Amino acid sequence: MGVGINVEHLNAWYGTTHTLQDINLNIPANHATALIGPSGCGKSTFVRCLNRMHETNPIARASGVVKMGDIDIYKDASPVTIRRRVGMVFQRPNPFPTMSIYDNVASGLKLNGFRNKAILDETVERSLKASALWEEVKDDLKKKSGASLSGGQQQRMCIARALAVDPEVLLMDEPASALDPVSTSKIEDLIFQLKSQYTIVIVTHNMQQAARVAENTGFFLNGKMVEFDSTDRIFTNPKDKRTEDYITGRFG
């Protein structure tokens, strides 16, 4: 089951650039939350702060409180344990090229030392079914490399890989931006199904996509969160003039 995320006074820097400025946000459990905004506004940095991927960049740093349930991810846990509970799907599909489809999906467990074959088999099947890829790949799970799939299949495999470690939160950084419309709609369907079990945070440039999959939407601009509300209200009756300008296409 998913868990809610509480962000208080989150700041992030790359070198001397203040990328995120005092973000306060409540992401409800088992809902999809979309983050929109022009390029470079800090949405990606924000989601990378939610699983401490931000700090893998040597010049990056962050301050503030991010609470997942009742643990403060920057104080009470190591980055590694946090990342096992918060899955991430990246903008471009990034399968492990040396691994088979099976090994790709099982990688989160295998690379963390999990070896029980029966449970691995079961997890791989369940994850691939959850990401709607099982029927397409079940015959050459161990024969084909993960990199031999099409872009859309690769991305669904990456989602399966993230689901296989049984996270509570799923972060998606523009998961469909490198995909064709058919693959995109498959990913959107998938998000729609997954959000009953996981808390999903999705960064997107596509406002229709935000409107289709998310209950809540946040609008980022220049490192600040301008507005956060239900998706309906953001797209029909935003409070802030800048949000309105952005969603009506006047800038960005």
Added chain:
Amino acid sequence: MSTNAFHTPPPNGEGEMRAPMDFQSRRMRLNSAWRYAVNHAVTGLAVLSTLLVVAPLVAILVYLVYMGASSLNVAFFTHIPAPVGEPGGGMANSILGSGIVLVLASLLGIPVGIAAGVYLAEFGRGKLLAAAIRFTADVLNGVPSIVMGIAIYSMLVFPEDFHLWFLYPFRHLLAPLMALNIPPALQIPMTFSVDATGVWLHVGGHFSAFAGGVALAIMMVPTITRTTEEMLATVPHAIREAALGLGVPKWRTVMSVSLKTASPGIITGCMLAFARVAGETAPLLFTAFGNQFWSFRLNEPIAALPLQIYIYAMSPYDEWHRLAWAGSLVLIVMIMVAVTLVRIYASRGILKGAS
């Protein structure tokens, strides 16, 4: 409003459409004939260059077979060199000796080289220490092999005793280590002894296979380090992020994802380094020294193919000259077989569609 890029007038054309290209015009036909000619000329140059590169290799091989194959017989692979004046004899001890020295060099050089490359690529980005190591590796790569031989001679062959006074408090802990019964084949020219003043380290005193292996290992390291670093740099960052994002610790990511993805290139680098030192003579002259008899111990002078070839080729006897040719042929074939075997082994288990 149509703003299709193909219909947009060029900015400097006063809003006029450019005239459509006439593919039948004389100019276009000349143009395409010219491009055709250039294309073939450049392709031809590339093929010619390839031939120029491959030709010497083929020529050497053919000449070696021509000069050496007639001296190859069973005795060559089973006998040790015959005394001067006696016909026959072989290089069996040199083949084994080269094998021992090269295995030792690989065991020492490959792990160190790869580990240093991993440090440079994965942990040392932008650090001063990494820049220093990179510089050192490049300089080491340029050190003449004879200098390497002399350096290792002074370190591991020339007899020296070091007084390790700082180990004095631990001398009782060292006693059981010194009592260990190391099999004679694996003993190396480094021994400890304890007296009232502390612990002594005795190094060298004689030529040894160990010193030869160390000299070759040091020559292998810079090549392996730099190729490992470069190959790791070609691994997309996105793949590392994928692993880190799954909660895989950094060391695990490096071992199982970065290194594994870069492994074909790293293996190529190791084989290059191996092939390069397999034929080295100079660093062995002062270290392994050579041996006309069988030797199976790391602690004794040992024969090696390049050394034996050197001795035979410098001799005034025709019989020995023929053996030198045969030895050269065997050395090159051994290197080719070793490289091919590793390549076959390394390419096994690659999946369909893996890039």
